[in-house]
Amino acid sequence: MSTKSIYTKALGKAVAExxxxxSVVRTLHVAPSYSGKWVVVPxxxxxxxxxxxxxxxxxxxxxxxxxxxxxxxxxVYENSGGVKERIAV
Amino acid sequence: xxxxxxxxxxCPFDADYIVLLRPLIFTLVYLDFEPRLSQTKSSxxxxxxxxxxxxxxxxxxxxxxxxxxxLKEGEFxxxxxxxxxxxxxxxxxxxxKKFKHxxxxxxxxxxxxYKQVLSDIGGQDIENHNDDPKMLVKKVRNWFSALNxxxxxxxxxxxxxxxxxxxxxxxxxKLKARGYTESDINEMPVADYIKFVNNWVKGDQKLMxxx
Numbered sequence: 001m002s003t004k005s006i007y008t009k010a011l012g013k014a015v016a017e018x019x020x021x022x023s024v025v026r027t028l029h030v031a032p033s034y035s036g037k038w039v040v041v042p043x044x045x046x047x048x049x050x051x052x053x054x055x056x057x058x059x060x061x062x063x064x065x066x067x068x069x070x071x072x073x074x075x076v077y078e079n080s081g082g083v084k085e086r087i088a089v
Numbered sequence: 090x091x092x093x094x095x096x097x098x099x100c101p102f103d104a105d106y107i108v109l110l111r112p113l114i115f116t117l118v119y120l121d122f123e124p125r126l127s128q129t130k131s132s133x134x135x136x137x138x139x140x141x142x143x144x145x146x147x148x149x150x151x152x153x154x155x156x157x158x159x160l161k162e163g164e165f166x167x168x169x170x171x172x173x174x175x176x177x178x179x180x181x182x183x184x185x186k187k188f189k190h191x192x193x194x195x196x197x198x199x200x201x202x203y204k205q206v207l208s209d210i211g212g213q214d215i216e217n218h219n220d221d222p223k224m225l226v227k228k229v230r231n232w233f234s235a236l237n238x239x240x241x242x243x244x245x246x247x248x249x250x251x252x253x254x255x256x257x258x259x260x261x262x263k264l265k266a267r268g269y270t271e272s273d274i275n276e277m278p279v280a281d282y283i284k285f286v287n288n289w290v291k292g293d294q295k296l297m298x299x300x
Contacts, residue, residue: 006269007281012288018259019289031254032223034247043255046248077254080108081222083261 025069028062030055030076040065063089090146096122097147099140099173101156107275111282112222113151115253116229118286120243122149128279140173145184148191150177151229155198155220171207178213194232196225226250256289 027043038058039048049065052058055076062074066089074087096117100110117124125143127136144150152174157167174195181191193213197203200217203210214232218225227246234243264274 004273004276004278005281006264006273006277007284011263011267012284014263015256015260015285016288016292018255018263019292029251029254029258031251034223034227034250039251041251046251075258079221079223081112081254081257082108083258 025066025071027073027075028066028069028071030058030062030074032077032079042069042071059087063087090123090125092146093148094121094123095143095147096124096149096151097140097143097177098124098126099150099152099170099177100126101153101167101170102126102128102279103156104275105160106153106156108222109153109155109218109220109225110279111257112226112250112253113153113229114279114283115256115286115290116226116249118283118290119249119252120230120233122233124283126279141176144173144177144180145188149233150174150191150193151196152177152193153196154203155196155218192236194229196228222253223250226253256286259289260285 025042025044028049029041029043031039031041033039033048033051035051037051037053038055039051040058040062041048050058050061052061059074059076066072066074072089074089075083076085076087078084098110098113098117100106100113102110114124125147127139127143152170154170154174157170159166174193177191177193180188181193195203195210195213195215197215197217198220202217203215216228216232218228223246226249230243230246230249237243261274265271
């Protein structure tokens, strides 16, 4: 690993902004869960709106739910925790 | 740093371990602990002195032995991590009264592997994560939960995992928007990563006050 420093207070502040619970749903997350299912979770919550046996079904639902809630993006994760795909809706 | 809140992490700093190290750090900060690691390019003497200091100053030790085995043919096994585990156990055994209550969690990839190849390890808390970051979050959270004597319960593993994903996504977006590449982000020093996690988990009030 490199030792090239990235952190600044300003960047830390900017990243911390994302932790604020926003009542407006802008992003939906499609994530692997402990039950083995794929869950759809709004940015404003840690609780799933719904769970699906397949990632594909979860993505389909998330797109429709995003449209209904005026969200603008669906973020799909890999099992490793990395981002697999960002879908603009 | 308070002794009771400090957690010494004994693990590799390889690029392929980052998928486990980052959720581990996030979980510790989320549970209000302070991770302590020895990522340094200094000489081995300086490094080992730093490790000994972390061990002396940490109530908890998390030792991930999952990368001790060679990953490819022709590679050597790596004994730094078992060596550092031995130092931590030695601290408990011979370090005196203050260290008798230190707690150690050993992580491995496959269940019972280390009981087979290192039978003297029996009696320690050993958990396996199968190289799955989600599982690592759960095992570490549950270990601290079992040790927790206060009335307050810790957030569940699902909550920590989902917030970790959101944090990671937000961090990547913000840094990329400022021109950092994927490799800049993946290779940032662990100390920087801990600061970002602290800001996200604990809010930016402290930063505001510091301005």
